[in-house]
Amino acid sequence: MSRPGLPAPVRRDDSRIWESVRERLRDRGLRWTPQRRTLVTVLSETHGHVTGAELVERCRQRDPSTIPSTVYRTLDVLEALGIVRHGHGPDGGEEYHVLPESVHGHLHCSTCGSRWEISTDEAAAVVASLDAERGFEVDLSHVTIVGRCRSCR
Numbered sequence: 001m002s003r004p005g006l007p008a009p010v011r012r013d014d015s016r017i018w019e020s021v022r023e024r025l026r027d028r029g030l031r032w033t034p035q036r037r038t039l040v041t042v043l044s045e046t047h048g049h050v051t052g053a054e055l056v057e058r059c060r061q062r063d064p065s066t067i068p069s070t071v072y073r074t075l076d077v078l079e080a081l082g083i084v085r086h087g088h089g090p091d092g093g094e095e096y097h098v099l100p101e102s103v104h105g106h107l108h109c110s111t112c113g114s115r116w117e118i119s120t121d122e123a124a125a126v127v128a129s130l131d132a133e134r135g136f137e138v139d140l141s142h143v144t145i146v147g148r149c150r151s152c153r
Helices: 019-027 034-044 051-062 070-081 120-136
Strands: 047-053 086-090 094-098 105-109 114-119 145-146
Touching: 019 034, 019 070, 034 051, 047 051, 051 086, 051 094, 070 086, 114 120
Parallel strands: 105 145
Antiparallel strands: 047 094, 086 094, 105 114
8 A cells, every 4th residue: 555656664763764864865866955954854853744834834943044845845855765755634735744654544533633543454444445346546645534533422
């Protein structure tokens, strides 16, 4: 269920991942600019999910000259490297998962706003059914199911 053309998620226990970003960006023909360095620092301090707008704001707090287009272009390259993976929240807005350990979807309670991750194992029956019945291959990283949690029902 990985997305075509993207590498497998990076293992979080690889402490050298952030140290290697500079060289990996250079290997792709990108300069190691102060703005990219700021983004990588911000990402290295971020766990879980974050929106692009939040990343731009965090970067601007450190470097007011941060340009959103540089942040988003760099995020695209970092996704190709497996360092971040983008998905979509309950409102359809794009968000990023930093150092994802696996592909996963989300449950979102529309009443209290709580969120949970859906593992590939949990989603297997739905994914298999859609494939068998419709020939549809699900990209679980883009699945967000909105409903009401046990406490809010």
